Amino acid sequence: MKKLYVIVFMLIALTTVNAQSNFSVGLVGTRFANTDNDNKLTETDNPFGYGVILGYAVNEQVTIALTGEYFEEDLESSAGKETDYRTHLSAYYLIENFAGIYPYLSSGVVYTHRKIDFGSTTKNDDLFNARLGAGLDYHIISNVNLNVDFGFYTDGLDFVGWTSSLGLRYGINL
Numbered sequence: 753m754k755k756l757y758v759i760v761f762m763l764i765a766l767t768t769v770n771a772q773s774n775f776s777v778g779l780v781g782t783r784f785a786n787t788d789n790d791n792k793l794t795e796t797d798n799p800f801g802y803g804v805i806l807g808y809a810v811n812e813q814v815t816i817a818l819t820g821e822y823f824e825e826d827l828e829s830s831a832g833k834e835t836d837y838r839t840h841l842s843a844y845y846l847i848e849n850f851a852g853i854y855p856y857l858s859s860g861v862v863y864t865h866r867k868i869d870f871g872s873t874t875k876n877d878d879l880f881n882a883r884l885g886a887g888l889d890y891h892i893i894s895n896v897n898l899n900v901d902f903g904f905y906t907d908g909l910d911f912v913g914w915t916s917s918l919g920l921r922y923g924i925n926l
Contacts, residue, residue, distance in 0.1 A: 774809040776923025778899070782821055786913045793881075793905050793913025795868060796825035796834045803838075805919060815844045832870040839863050840883055852891035859884050862905065881905045881912060889921075897921045 784799040786792040801823030809815045821838040842860025864879040885903030892898055899919035905912050 776805075776807040776809070776815075776817075776897075776921050778805045778807075778897075778919050778921030778923075779803070780805050780819060780821065780899075780917050780919035782823075782915050782917040784823070784913060784915050787911050794825075794834060794836065794866075795827050796823075797827075799823055799825050799834075799836075801836065801838065805921065807844075807921070807923065813846045815846070817842050817844060827868065830870070832868060835867045835869070837865045842883065842885075846889075854889040854891070854897075855886070856889060857886050858901070858903070879907075881907055883915075885915075887917075895922055 780803050782801045782803070784794050784801065786794060801821040803819055803821030805817050805819040807815050807817035819838075819840050819842070822836070823838075824833060824835045826833055840860050840862040842858050844856045844858045847855045847857065860883050862879075862881045862883050864877075864881070866877040866879060868875040868877075883903050883905050885901055887899060887901035890898045890900075897920070899917070899921060901915075901917040901919065903915045903917070905914065
């Protein structure tokens with residue numbers, strides 16, 4: 753049912769984004785992984801999330817984007833399930849255009865609501881992290897871009913995990 757909501761949202765958003773605007777909208781799939789420390793990004797075996805990204809191009813080189821992601825997986829170390837709702841606000845700086853390939857650097861803040869369900873008990877966490885990343889935006893056809901992104905999460909003291917994402921966006925910029 754949640755996938756249906758995402759699809760309906762995307763169809764509505766695609767009909768409202770026109771070729772002359774500074775807005776973009778897209779879908780993203782993300783693989784999450786931990787570093788080796790106590791402050792883990794996730795407690796699951798194979799965390800893969802999906803979500804929606806909304807962007808606004810401030811100018812030709814800077815885009816501000818809001819991303820919402822969801823994932824639910826089995827826990828790595830015990831019986832249970834983790835459900836994460838992740839939202840991040842990021843700034844993307846486009847470095848240069850190389851024949852339709854746009855490399856960029858990004859940084860932002862991430863809020864995660866994590867729920868770990870052990871069956872008889874439930875643990876809820878609210879986490880804030882910083883995210884630093886880099887990626888490539890590839891122009892496929894008019895107003896449609898394919899995106900590959902790599903990012904590192906930090907809790908301010910340590911790196912807590914990394915992500916790799918694949919996205920598809922409709923609109924003028926990133």
